[in-house]
Amino acid sequence: LTPVIGRDPVVGSLVRQLPVRRFMTLVGPAGIGKTTVALRVAELLLQHYRDGVWFVDLASIDDPAQLVEHVRHSLELDAGLEALATRHALLVLDNCEHLLERCQTVVEQLLASAPRLSILATSREPLQAAGETVHGLAALSVPPASSLHSVAEVMSHSAVQLFVSCARARQQGFALREQDLRAVREICRRLDGLPLAIELATAQIDALALVGLQAQLDNCFQLLTQGRRTAVARHQTLKSALDWSYQRLSPLEQTLLQRLAVFDMAFTVQAAIDVISCAVLRPECVAEVMAQLARKSLLAVEQGQGTAHYRFLDTTRAYALQKLEHSGQLRVFERRHAHAIGKARWLSVRHLSLQLIEQFPDAG
Structure with a gap:
């Protein structure tokens, strides 16, 4: 029911590649339109697959043990998934992020046992299964x-x-x-x-x-x-879309996401350590948890001049700030952030002053 606008390049790429690559995963944050794109690709490939295109929404199950039975029921199979061995079909697995390990296992088994089966998955992070081609879905274009x-x-x-x-x-x-x-x-x-x-x-x-x-x-x-x-x-609602991601984070990931929300611009790992590290979030684990949040599409990563910079989508940051405020710690980490920014500016000015003194030693 959602208009498919601005997605022709990615839809065309997936339509061309899926029959050849067989297993592709659409990855992106909440609300980016992964399901909409997957449904459009499925529609365009209906005539290509002799045994049809099958859509399986995994959001309705939380227990990994139910995955195979849910897929079997969705595909109207009387027997187990081995019945797919001779099928020429496309299987769309929507919302895999909360069942990653089980999805990885089942997908690898299906691809090995059903040589004419293709799989398109949507997830907020890659499945990291054998043969996976990951396609990151970008936001729509905003005019300058x-x-x-x-x-x-x-x-x-x-x-x-x-x-x-x-x-x-x-x-x-x-x-x-x-x-x-x-x-x-x-x-x-x-x-x-x-x-x-x-x-x-x-x-x-x-x-x-x-x-x-x-x-x-x-x-x-x-x-x-x-x-x-x-x-x-x-x-x-957008909040329910973000709730879906947040509720599936570990307590450590939730704590880090909240505290990082005090950054209103792109930041480095070292800046994050300076502001949010504590006895629970030790400096050595901050970088690892930040990388986990990036894999889950809750932080964006920008590479520049040899240093990775992380940033929030505005909507995700607003959500995380609400969580931090409800925890009662917003003012604490706002003060720590302001102190770190002030220190960084002082060091930058000091560094510039030393450079000028070196260049112009007689300037007084």
Whole structure:
């Protein structure tokens, strides 16, 4: 039911590669549109697979021991999964992240025993199974500030295309005007170009109008609560989508995610250690847990000049900040962050001063 906008390149790539590579995993954070893309790929490949394309939503089970029976029931198999040995089919396994080890085992067994079977998985982290090709799903394109003089240029970006499409479905006659460009860009940017967040925001355009939507962005989890009643529970609000990820983290990962939310810009491992390490989160384990959060699509990693920088999506950071505030520790780590930033600036100024003294020793 969700419009498939801005996904033609990735859909085309998956359609071409799946029959050859046989096992591909779509990876990305909550609300990025993994299920929507997988369903579109499945639709386009219906005619390719003689025995059909089968969709299995794994979100409805929590016990890894139920996985095989759930797949068997979804595929309407009278016997066990060995019945797939001769099938020429595509199996779409949606939401694998909470059953990773069992999914890995079952997928490897299926690929070995059913040579004409292809599998497309969606997950917030790779399954790390043999033969897996991982395809990271990026956010929709948000226009730069420099494009705001032209409706046509802003409309060339997929986040705005989705916004306008959803707004028209809610408000008959909606049209993007030049005076609306700044507000629409800001809404799409603050929502990280996440399709789910954009869809939920436009659901309230009748009640709030563009100016009202923009004004509510600082309280995005109250704004993003009017989803489709027919959607699965984790897609009815953005908070429920993030809850799905957060509840499946270890206590250590939850603690780290909360504390890292005091960073409002990209940060290094060393900066994180300086601010959040303690007796529970020892310096030597901070880097490891940060890498785990990145694998689970809760942190983004940027490589530059030999140093990895981590950053949050704005929506994920807002969620983690709420959790930190509810823990009663927000002010503590805000002070530690401010102290670390001040120290870093002082060291930077001191380093610059020493360089100037070396270059101009007689300057007084």
